Amino acid sequence: MKLHEALHIDLNEINREIENLVARDKDVPKKSQLAQSILELIGSGGKRLRPLMVIVGGRFGRKPAGRRTLQLSAAAEFIHAASLIHDDIIDDAELRRGGAALHVKTGVLSAVHIGNYMSARVIELLSKYSGDKNRYVHDLSSVATAQLCLGEYQQMEHAFDYDLTLEQYLEKSLNKTAMLMATCLRVGALSTDSPEEVAELLYRFGEALGMSFQIQDDLLDFTQSAEKLGKPAGSDLRHGQVTLPVLFALQDPALAPAIRKIGPGSSEEEVTYVLNLITGSDALARTAEVSQSYLDQAAAIIQQLSGYPAHTDLQTLLQYFAGRDY
Amino acid sequence: MNRQLIEDSIRQLQAEMSPVAGIQLDLSPAECERMLAVLERHDLEYDRKLHLLGIYSILTLAAERHMECVPHHPDLTRNILDGDYLYSFYLQFAVKCRELDLVAYLAPSVKKMQIRRSNGDFAEYNPAAGIDEFLLQESRQRSRTSKAI
Numbered sequence: 001m002k003l004h005e006a007l008h009i010d011l012n013e014i015n016r017e018i019e020n021l022v023a024r025d026k027d028v029p030k031k032s033q034l035a036q037s038i039l040e041l042i043g044s045g046g047k048r049l050r051p052l053m054v055i056v057g058g059r060f061g062r063k064p065a066g067r068r069t070l071q072l073s074a075a076a077e078f079i080h081a082a083s084l085i086h087d088d089i090i091d092d093a094e095l096r097r098g099g100a101a102l103h104v105k106t107g108v109l110s111a112v113h114i115g116n117y118m119s120a121r122v123i124e125l126l127s128k129y130s131g132d133k134n135r136y137v138h139d140l141s142s143v144a145t146a147q148l149c150l151g152e153y154q155q156m157e158h159a160f161d162y163d164l165t166l167e168q169y170l171e172k173s174l175n176k177t178a179m180l181m182a183t184c185l186r187v188g189a190l191s192t193d194s195p196e197e198v199a200e201l202l203y204r205f206g207e208a209l210g211m212s213f214q215i216q217d218d219l220l221d222f223t224q225s226a227e228k229l230g231k232p233a234g235s236d237l238r239h240g241q242v243t244l245p246v247l248f249a250l251q252d253p254a255l256a257p258a259i260r261k262i263g264p265g266s267s268e269e270e271v272t273y274v275l276n277l278i279t280g281s282d283a284l285a286r287t288a289e290v291s292q293s294y295l296d297q298a299a300a301i302i303q304q305l306s307g308y309p310a311h312t313d314l315q316t317l318l319q320y321f322a323g324r325d326y
Numbered sequence: 327m328n329r330q331l332i333e334d335s336i337r338q339l340q341a342e343m344s345p346v347a348g349i350q351l352d353l354s355p356a357e358c359e360r361m362l363a364v365l366e367r368h369d370l371e372y373d374r375k376l377h378l379l380g381i382y383s384i385l386t387l388a389a390e391r392h393m394e395c396v397p398h399h400p401d402l403t404r405n406i407l408d409g410d411y412l413y414s415f416y417l418q419f420a421v422k423c424r425e426l427d428l429v430a431y432l433a434p435s436v437k438k439m440q441i442r443r444s445n446g447d448f449a450e451y452n453p454a455a456g457i458d459e460f461l462l463q464e465s466r467q468r469s470r471t472s473k474a475i
Contacts, residue, residue: 027438034444086410089395090403106444112395112406113444119413120437127430135421138429142417149411150346156403157346 004052006316014051017074018042021121034114037102041081044097050076053181054188056317057202059310061192068129069191072137075122076184079140082118083148085111090152091239119145136190144183151176159240162250162260169247170211177217178210198305205301205314209321212294216324218243219287222279234275237262244290248283255281295322328362331372335379342419347411353383364458368465377423378457384419385432385453388412389439393448431460 004011022028022038029035051073058065087093088101089108095101103111119141126137154172158164185202194202221236222245236243240263249255255277262274278284298318305311336351343349361382365375392409395402420429432453439451 027434027441032445034441083410086406090406108397108402109393109395110444110446112392112409113440116392116409116413117437117440117444120433120440123417123429124433124437127426127433130426130430135426138417138421138426142414142421145414146344146411146418149407149414150344152407153346153348153411156407 003316003320004048006320007052007056007313009052009055011048013070014048014055014073014077015042017070018051018077021074021078021118021125025121028117033106033110034117037106037111037114038081038118040099041085041096041102042077044099046077046081046097048077050080050181050184053184053206053317054191056310056313057185057188057194057199058192059313060189060198060202060305060308061194063193065188065192068137069188071125072140072187072191073184075126075140076180076187078118078122079145080180082115083145085115085118087152136187139183139187140180144180147175147179155241158242160263161240161242162246162256164242164247166244166247169242169244173211173214174207177214178207181210181213182206198308201301201304205298205305208294208298208301209317212291212298212321213324215244215287215291215294216321219245219284219291222275222284234271237275237278238266238271240264244287245278245283248286249278249281252281252283292322328358331362331365331375331379332358335376335383338376339380339383339419342422343415344411347408347415349387349408349412351383351387353386357386358383360452360454361457364454364461367458368461370461377419377425378428378461381416381420381423381425381428382453382457384412384416385436386451388416389451393443427464428457428460431463432456 019039019042022035023030054073054076055065055069058069084096085102088096089103089111093101094104102114106114123138123141126141129137151172151174154168154175158168158172182203183206185206186199189199189202218236221234221243224233237246246259250259258274258277262271295318298314298321302311302314302318305314339351358379361379365378370378388409391405391412394405395409399405417429420426435456436453442449
């Protein structure tokens with residue numbers, strides 16, 4: 001069963017809402033490169049995890065979910081997709097979801113501004129919710145997006161930095177991935193008027209889930225096939241991203257010298273040799289343990305929300321994240 | 327007075343921005359002049375002037391950094407991240423300064439600028455004009471309200 005089915009969420013309704021963000025924008029001609037590129041990108045797949053998290057958050061409020069929750073869920077996907085466009089330029093990635101990356105089709109400068117359009121469209125749409133009590137609607141575009149950028153800065157700063165500490169790695173992962181997921185659950189909850197303390201618990205649940213997600217992502221770079229990943233296996237190491245498996249492997253004096261030799265000019269053979277060293281060590285098992293510890297934290301938060309019928313949806317999310325293999 | 331305003335505004339923005347981003351606010355005197363002229367036309371408290379000059383500076387710089395995103399540019403990654411960070415910081419700063427009505431007013435023009443630029447039209451973007459219109463509208467509304475009372 002797919003995640004949205006297990007959560008009893010109509011994914012078509014969310015997809016329509018996402019498409020309508022651009023299709024119903026009177027300032028964008030339907031046949032324009034901008035409209036077509038965005039519709040192709042959002043139509044090319046994606047798990048819609050963030051919109052689903054907004055909808056689940058909306059089930060913890062005192063009011064039923066309505067148009068606002070749906071718009072926030074679409075906004076979450078738009079913001080995520082905009083970040084992917086810019087990420088692909090930064091990573092010089094030519095492929096996205098099996099097709100050419102957007103910047104390959106439109107050129108870099110145009111792609112940067114298409115991503116900007118998506119972010120600006122979200123701000124325009126959500127600006128209609130005015131007043132102090134509605135300020136939270138901008139959390140996705142402000143705090144969460146700013147943190148996402150900070151995570152990227154930290155990643156750039158520490159490329160090929162084998163002295164990165166565990167704390168620095170965790171902070172980068174929190175910024176880059178977990179905070180947006182946490183914010184999705186929180187704004188969903190606030191959109192249906194949930195108590196602040198419930199929204200805060202959901203935020204912490206999302207943070208724990210997001211941390212586990214990022215750590216699993218780092219792990220999958222060592223264990224999954226290029227076909228399943230949609231990018232060459234070992235990409236992180238090749239691009240100088242010092243992820244948790246690398247940090248654990250660096251603690252082994254027998255492995256550290258070979259890992260530290262990997263730099264921007266390393267050959268494919270050198271990278272493959274080190275990838276095999278790390279895969280053959282206990283670093284992957286230790287990484288999986290850390291990921292599991294975040295899932296355990298998330299499970300403990302579900303217990304605190306067990307008075308809400310929607311806590312079972314959190315369990316569904318937890319099971320999905322625990323069993324993720326792509 | 328203007329020099330003090332610019333210095334205070336930059337100091338305030340640098341204090342609010344994350345040091346992780348490491349962005350230097352290096353607006354040209356000509357760019358500042360455009361916004362200072364707008365601020366002089368309106369009767370505003372000093373703190374509000376600081377906030378509006380800050381918002382103008384962030385938007386101008388964000389748009390500039392993203393115009394420098396060309397392939398093989400040595401600072402391509404930094405330019406993308408700086409622009410992205412500044413656009414999200416713009417909203418954070420506006421929320422903090424309680425200028426969300428201004429954000430709502432500027433939103434369509436910021437969006438249209440992105441559409442134009444994605445389409446290869448790189449005409450200059452001047453947020454000072456939009457802020458000026460917003461302040462005029464605000465002042466007209468205030469005067470209507472006071473007459474009604």
